[in-house]
Every structure is written in structure tokens, then in C-alpha cells.
Amino acid sequence: MPSSDPATVNALNYRVIACTACPRLIEYCRKVAREKRRMYRDREYWGKPLPGFGDPQAELLLVGLAPAAHGGNRTGRMFTGDRAGDFLYRALYEAGWANQPASRDRSDGLELRGCYITAALRCAPPANKPLPDELRRCRRWLETEIGLLKRVRAVLALGRIAFDAYLNTVSHTEGFPRRAALRFAHGASFTLPNGLPRLFASYHPSQQNTQTGRLTPEMMNKVLDDIRRFLA
Numbered sequence: 001m002p003s004s005d006p007a008t009v010n011a012l013n014y015r016v017i018a019c020t021a022c023p024r025l026i027e028y029c030r031k032v033a034r035e036k037r038r039m040y041r042d043r044e045y046w047g048k049p050l051p052g053f054g055d056p057q058a059e060l061l062l063v064g065l066a067p068a069a070h071g072g073n074r075t076g077r078m079f080t081g082d083r084a085g086d087f088l089y090r091a092l093y094e095a096g097w098a099n100q101p102a103s104r105d106r107s108d109g110l111e112l113r114g115c116y117i118t119a120a121l122r123c124a125p126p127a128n129k130p131l132p133d134e135l136r137r138c139r140r141w142l143e144t145e146i147g148l149l150k151r152v153r154a155v156l157a158l159g160r161i162a163f164d165a166y167l168n169t170v171s172h173t174e175g176f177p178r179r180a181a182l183r184f185a186h187g188a189s190f191t192l193p194n195g196l197p198r199l200f201a202s203y204h205p206s207q208q209n210t211q212t213g214r215l216t217p218e219m220m221n222k223v224l225d226d227i228r229r230f231l232a
Contacts, residue, residue: 002150006056009148012141013051016122021137025123025130032069032124046076049123052145053078054116059231060097061152061197062088063142063162065204066121066130073124077106078117083207088158091205091217095224116152118145120165135165143169154227155197159204160184170196186215187223189230200227 020026026049033047050067067073071082079085080103089110093101097115102108121130121138146152146169157163163184171179175193182190182199189200202223203215210216 004056004058004148004150009052009056009145012144012148016049016051016141019049019122019141022123022134025121025125025134028069028126029073029123032073037070037074040070040074043074045074047073048076050076050078050119051122052116052118054112055114056116056149057151058112058114058116058149059151059153060115060156060227061146061149061154062115062117062156062158063166064117064119064158065161066119066128067124068128069124075105077103078119079103079205080110081105083210084205087205087210087215087217087220091220091224094221095228097224116149118142120162130161135161135168139165139169142166146170152197154200154230156200156202156223156227157184158202159206162204163199163201166199186219187226189226198230 029047033045036045050072064079068082068084071085072078072080075081079088085103089098089103090101092098092115097113099111099113100109103110120135120142122141142165155166157166167179167182173194184201186201186203189198192199200223202220203209205215
């Protein structure tokens with residue numbers, strides 16, 4: 001199996017950080033970074049587009065929605081500094097894909113093993129609601145990432161928007177099934193054509209989903225166990 005070049009992945013991440021393609025999102029991220037949340041008023045916010053994070057030799061690619069305004073947009077790392085990240089990284093740790101269960105800031109020592117995390121949108125959107133045009137403009141980063149992460153054999157889409165964004169990115173390949181046959185549902189998985197990774201789906205680990213019980217640790221663990229069995 002071909003290997004990914006970490007230097008090339010890092011070069012892409014620098015391009016992502018410098019992106020200014022969506023003025024509404026850039027202004028919002030900067031505004032949040034200036035105003036801050038009271039509990040973080042002594043912290044320096046990231047306030048820019050977020051790069052992907054993880055192991056360039058990953059077999060598993062996780063695709064989320066977007067950074068949280070006071071999570072990733074504050075810390076500069078995917079799913080770091082908010083409740084969604086607390087939930088997700090604990091599950092990845094228990095499944096053996098992370099070296100520790102907590103993700104607080106970029107210098108906390110967290111490492112991912114065999115997996116890589118990215119998002120459909122690299123900037124925090126107002127009210128967590130990206131516009132269709134913003135998702136389309138950001139698609140090029142996900143497409144390039146998919147091309148660079150050459151060892152990926154499974155993709156886990158976290159939520160319906162991430163699920164649709166991934167399919168929109170790869171569905172131009174020949175022989176792709178009708179989208180009506182690929183319906184998002186927690187725990188679903190799909191074989192895609194032309195050697196594409198197997199696609200798995202989970203509810204997004206948002207605070208709303210985890211606190212209401214729509215997504216429980218057991219449900220997430222089951223999806224990760226299914227992926228482990230597939231990769232084995």
C-alpha cells in the first residue's frame with residue numbers, strides 16, 4: 001500500500017490556514033477571537049481556518065462538520081477544547097486510535113495513531129450553520145486531503161452534513177451509485193466503487209446529541225468497533 005508524505009500533508013495544512021475564500025466566515029472567526037468567551041478571556045484564540053490533524057499514514061479518516069467557535073476556533077485543533085471533542089477523543093482513546101482521552105489544547109501531547117481528523121468546513125460558521133456556497137468552496141481542501149492520505153481504507157462521517165460533504169467530494173467517480181441509495185443513518189456503512197474507502201456514518205458528537213442521549217458512548221464505540229473489524 002502506498003504511503004503518504006507527511007511533508008506534503010503539512011504543506012496542505014499551511015495552505016488551509018492561509019485561506020480567505022469565505023469573507024463571512026473569516027470575519028466571524030476573527031470577531032469571536034477578539035471578543036472571546038469570558039472564561040477564556042486570558043487565552044489567545046486561533047481565529048483562522050483549521051488544518052486537519054492526525055497520522056498521515058492513517059487507515060481511518062474522520063470527517064466532522066466544522067470547528068466550534070470557542071472550541072477549535074479557540075485552540076487551533078480539530079475537536080479540541082469543547083464537549084464534542086471530549087466525547088470523541090475518549091472514544092478514540094478507548095478504541096486504540098489516540099494516546100490519551102483528553103484534548104484541551106495544541107500542546108497537550110495528544111497523538112492519533114492510524115487515524116486522521118478533518119472537517120467539511122475549516123472555519124467556525126455563525127450558529128454552526130454553514131452556507132451551501134461555503135461548503136462548496138471548502139470542498140477543495142477535503143478533496144486534496146483525500147488524495148494525499150493514500151492509506152485510508154475507511155471514512156467515518158460525523159453527522160449528515162459531513163456525510164453529504166464527503167459524498168459530494170467523491171461522487172464524480174465513474175460508476176458511483178445513485179445518492180438515494182446512500183442514506184445517512186447512525187451505524188450505517190456503504191461500499192463505494194473504484195477502490196474508494198468504505199464509508200461509515202455516525203451522529204455528530206455535538207453537546208446537544210450527547211446530552212440528550214441521541215448519541216451515547218456505547219453507540220459511538222459500536223461504530224468504531226465495526227470499523228476496527230473491517231480494517232482487520
